[in-house]
Amino acid sequence: MATRARVRAPELVGKGGWLNTGDQQYTLADLRGRIVVLDFWTFCCVNCLHVLDELRELEEKHRDTLVIIGVHSPKFVHEAEHRAVVDAVERYEVHHPVLDDPELATWKQYAVRAWPTLVVIDPEGYVVAQHAGEGHAHAIEKLVEELEAEHTAKGTLRRGDGPYVAPEPVATHLRFPGKGLLLPDGGFLVSDTTRHRLVEIEADGETVRRHLGTGERGFGDGGPDEARFSEPQGLAVLPDGRIAVADTVNHAIRALDLDTGAMATLAGTGRQWWQGSPTSGPAREVDLSSPWDVAWFAGRLWIAMAGVHQLWTYDPATGTVEVAAGTTNEGLVDGPAAEAWFAQPSGLATSADGERLWVADSETSALRYIERDGGGFAVRTAVGTGLFDFGHRDGAAGQALFQHPLGVAALPDGSVAVCDTYNHALRRYDPRSGEVTTLATDLREPSDAVLVDGDLVVVESARHRLTRLRLPEEAVRVAGRAHRTQRAATEIAPGTLRLDVVFQAPAGQKLDTRYGPSTRLLVSATPPELLAEGAGPGSDLFRELVLAEGVTEGVLHVSAMAASCDDDPANEYPACHVHQQDWGVPVRVSAEGTARLPLVLAGMDEQA
Numbered sequence: 001m002a003t004r005a006r007v008r009a010p011e012l013v014g015k016g017g018w019l020n021t022g023d024q025q026y027t028l029a030d031l032r033g034r035i036v037v038l039d040f041w042t043f044c045c046v047n048c049l050h051v052l053d054e055l056r057e058l059e060e061k062h063r064d065t066l067v068i069i070g071v072h073s074p075k076f077v078h079e080a081e082h083r084a085v086v087d088a089v090e091r092y093e094v095h096h097p098v099l100d101d102p103e104l105a106t107w108k109q110y111a112v113r114a115w116p117t118l119v120v121i122d123p124e125g126y127v128v129a130q131h132a133g134e135g136h137a138h139a140i141e142k143l144v145e146e147l148e149a150e151h152t153a154k155g156t157l158r159r160g161d162g163p164y165v166a167p168e169p170v171a172t173h174l175r176f177p178g179k180g181l182l183l184p185d186g187g188f189l190v191s192d193t194t195r196h197r198l199v200e201i202e203a204d205g206e207t208v209r210r211h212l213g214t215g216e217r218g219f220g221d222g223g224p225d226e227a228r229f230s231e232p233q234g235l236a237v238l239p240d241g242r243i244a245v246a247d248t249v250n251h252a253i254r255a256l257d258l259d260t261g262a263m264a265t266l267a268g269t270g271r272q273w274w275q276g277s278p279t280s281g282p283a284r285e286v287d288l289s290s291p292w293d294v295a296w297f298a299g300r301l302w303i304a305m306a307g308v309h310q311l312w313t314y315d316p317a318t319g320t321v322e323v324a325a326g327t328t329n330e331g332l333v334d335g336p337a338a339e340a341w342f343a344q345p346s347g348l349a350t351s352a353d354g355e356r357l358w359v360a361d362s363e364t365s366a367l368r369y370i371e372r373d374g375g376g377f378a379v380r381t382a383v384g385t386g387l388f389d390f391g392h393r394d395g396a397a398g399q400a401l402f403q404h405p406l407g408v409a410a411l412p413d414g415s416v417a418v419c420d421t422y423n424h425a426l427r428r429y430d431p432r433s434g435e436v437t438t439l440a441t442d443l444r445e446p447s448d449a450v451l452v453d454g455d456l457v458v459v460e461s462a463r464h465r466l467t468r469l470r471l472p473e474e475a476v477r478v479a480g481r482a483h484r485t486q487r488a489a490t491e492i493a494p495g496t497l498r499l500d501v502v503f504q505a506p507a508g509q510k511l512d513t514r515y516g517p518s519t520r521l522l523v524s525a526t527p528p529e530l531l532a533e534g535a536g537p538g539s540d541l542f543r544e545l546v547l548a549e550g551v552t553e554g555v556l557h558v559s560a561m562a563a564s565c566d567d568d569p570a571n572e573y574p575a576c577h578v579h580q581q582d583w584g585v586p587v588r589v590s591a592e593g594t595a596r597l598p599l600v601l602a603g604m605d606e607q608a
Helices: 046-061 082-091 105-109 137-154
Strands: 017-019 035-041 066-072 098-100 117-121 126-132 180-182 188-192 197-201 208-212 232-237 243-247 252-256 263-267 280-282 291-297 300-305 310-315 320-325 345-350 356-361 366-373 376-383 389-392 407-410 416-420 425-430 435-440 446-452 455-460 465-470 481-484 490-492 496-503 509-511 519-526 531-533 536-538 542-547 553-566 576-589 596-603
Touching (some): 017 082, 035 046, 035 105, 035 137, 046 066, 046 137, 082 098, 117 137, 126 137, 126 576, 137 576, 180 446, 180 455, 188 232, 188 243, 232 345, 243 291, 243 300, 291 356, 300 345, 320 376, 356 407, 356 416, 416 446, 425 446, 496 519, 496 553, 519 531, 519 542, 553 596, 576 596
Parallel strands (some): 035 066, 066 098, 232 291, 407 446, 490 576, 496 596
Antiparallel strands (some): 017 098, 117 126, 180 188, 188 197, 197 208, 232 243, 243 252, 252 263, 280 320, 291 300, 310 320, 345 356, 366 376, 407 416, 416 425, 425 435, 455 465, 496 542, 509 553, 519 553, 553 576
């Protein structure tokens, strides 16, 4: 067995306390003898949600030796609210203990730089591995098996039940509904996200007509009592009258026949898209990644592909899908559709005149839109400035702020209503005046809105209901608030900065060089003027960055990918895995700063 670095694990501290433990508080000493995986996550982050799903099988397989602990480390102000964390743990079916760390105390102790990050602690309380991003479950499983064997032999492994205690279930008609759709007869179709089904509701917004789907997490077509979903979200009417459904965690687009209740799969394979996978082709043969919403625009079904920060389209005439906008880089960049950057697009709505597709770009807290541009499409920003600025501020669009909006609804006058989810508000942007106003407050995580006879019916996700609102003559007035992500900036020295992405292939694997370089690194900055040299793509996981004079702060955007395969010459078809992560690192240039910036993709930084 390879020798591993041994670093004593810092204590687990979180002002919000512990969830899913029956009110029991834990220290690392209480967990001694167990293998512990810390999952640093925040519930806005789609990559964190991917990791939750990756860990489910590992968690079940090693339940008597392994304890997974979610350390909730907020990006947005709303995510620091304890009630919101409680809701998120139920919403995403987190079946392990969670430490609520609203002040990022444990995050800082473990020197975490990105969501998600996984840290492995051995039964004696030492950190033995760290992984950032997605795609690491296989590596962690191999390490867990090694640790089980090693500590069984040493007598330091303790088997038995873990500290997880399931909360009491709550009876409601809906549970964290995601999106809604007005039906031709005045009723509603709602994605009952946490219960993995669709619900048809009467025009009163309360009376349930029928459930569509078994209510059990899974992936299967068939009738209303056979079909299975996994956290469905967006809904849209197709030209043939069927309803398209964004089946988010199944990475698929489904189609519902309202007359029969039958479900069929339109697009997706059930597998998550990874870098290097096809980006166009027959819809049932191309992988997708966390489709969050759908809308009919410009003769196609547009898909908010939150998992890869892009918009895709589905063409029912040809049965094909393709990328329509976005590069997979996370950020806010306008321009031609193929060059634009998004950050978890999560809500779509076509304008009343059909000329614009409005986009709720959640991680940039922005309202974006797609419009025709010559023979193609262009991306524009109406409200929002980037990944780190958010708040609740009305007024001119150039200085207005949202906080992680998830839904949009086009209004008849050409304006757009924005479900400003983490501000618990409904907002309005008027393109004619360029003004943002507040229509309603005291909603609870509104995630979608549907126009009905001049009113808006809001999907109030965290209150598990539909709420009908009159559109007011005058907007509600609120005191303006602005925030920046509370992560402290990394102090870096002027001149040349050495960027090292640390990657160590999992035990029994090697870098996959059969088809060329097995690693990829893309670097950029906000503002772009921060870097005099070093921006752009490359195949090495290190880079010498030259900082420009006169620019004292900004954000370094780093995207890294590494592919590894089983290291067995006798195996003609070795299993291969992709590891990838995007970092947005706030930096401040100072004479006392570091000249080296290490970012751990997988393994341990031996120079730390």
